[in-house]
Amino acid sequence: xxxxxxxxxxxxxxxxxxxxxxxxxxxxxxxxxxxxxxxxxxxxxxxxxxxxxxxxxxxxxxxxxxxxxxxxxxxxxxxxxxxxxxxxxxxxxxxxxxxxxxxxxxxxxxxxxxxxxxxxxxxxxxxxxxxxxxxxxxxxxxxxxxxxxxxxxxxxxxxxxxxxxxxxxxxxxxxxxxxxxxxxxxxxxxxxxxxxxxxxxxxxxxxxxxx
Numbered sequence: 001x002x003x004x005x006x007x008x009x010x011x012x013x014x015x016x017x018x019x020x021x022x023x024x025x026x027x028x029x030x031x032x033x034x035x036x037x038x039x040x041x042x043x044x045x046x047x048x049x050x051x052x053x054x055x056x057x058x059x060x061x062x063x064x065x066x067x068x069x070x071x072x073x074x075x076x077x078x079x080x081x082x083x084x085x086x087x088x089x090x091x092x093x094x095x096x097x098x099x100x101x102x103x104x105x106x107x108x109x110x111x112x113x114x115x116x117x118x119x120x121x122x123x124x125x126x127x128x129x130x131x132x133x134x135x136x137x138x139x140x141x142x143x144x145x146x147x148x149x150x151x152x153x154x155x156x157x158x159x160x161x162x163x164x165x166x167x168x169x170x171x172x173x174x175x176x177x178x179x180x181x182x183x184x185x186x187x188x189x190x191x192x193x194x195x196x197x198x199x200x201x202x203x204x205x206x207x208x209x210x211x
């Protein structure tokens with residue numbers, strides 16, 4: 001079983017989006033939900049510690065779009081070296097491959113659903129706002145830009161339109177809670193959503209000179 005200290009070495013300490021602090025929050029949330037639902041905690045803990053271990057970091061933009069697969073490949077190497085059996089390895093790898101919001105593989109196992117939910121909870125609330133701004137900065141995008149009517153209607157930017165942190169809120173973050181699988185995660189999401197929505201509503205009000 002990979003340890004927290006071992007995992008610390010796989011992640012940046014300063015990446016505001018996919019750094020070790022994110023992984024540790026997801027690990028703790030996954031444990032909390034997993035204990036409540038009777039999940040296999042060994043599978044869940046291993047998957048949480050390695051879910052962003054390869055391809056999610058700044059400067060690796062070509063890998064971010066497939067980081068769930070690259071992280072699964074990394075996890076296989078770690079677990080095989082530890083002597084895990086193939087059934088356990090595949091259970092962990094499925095969790096990792098299925099954790100991404102825009103990913104192709106759907107979480108079928110309880111453990112995969114819990115990891116998906118724990119990861120999504122960390123894009124809501126105060127840390128969710130901080131991570132969304134951090135991602136915009138990493139991508140060279142503004143914190144706020146007024147979205148076009150086309151974007152509001154279709155989710156597709158006009159030519160030259162930035163994808164600001166506010167765009168990401170409209171496009172993804174306000175819909176995340178609808179994608180959660182487990183009841184404990186949906187309950188936790190409610191307070192986090194209120195924090196996030198209040199921030200972005202305030203951002204728009206200030207940008208428009210209404211506050």
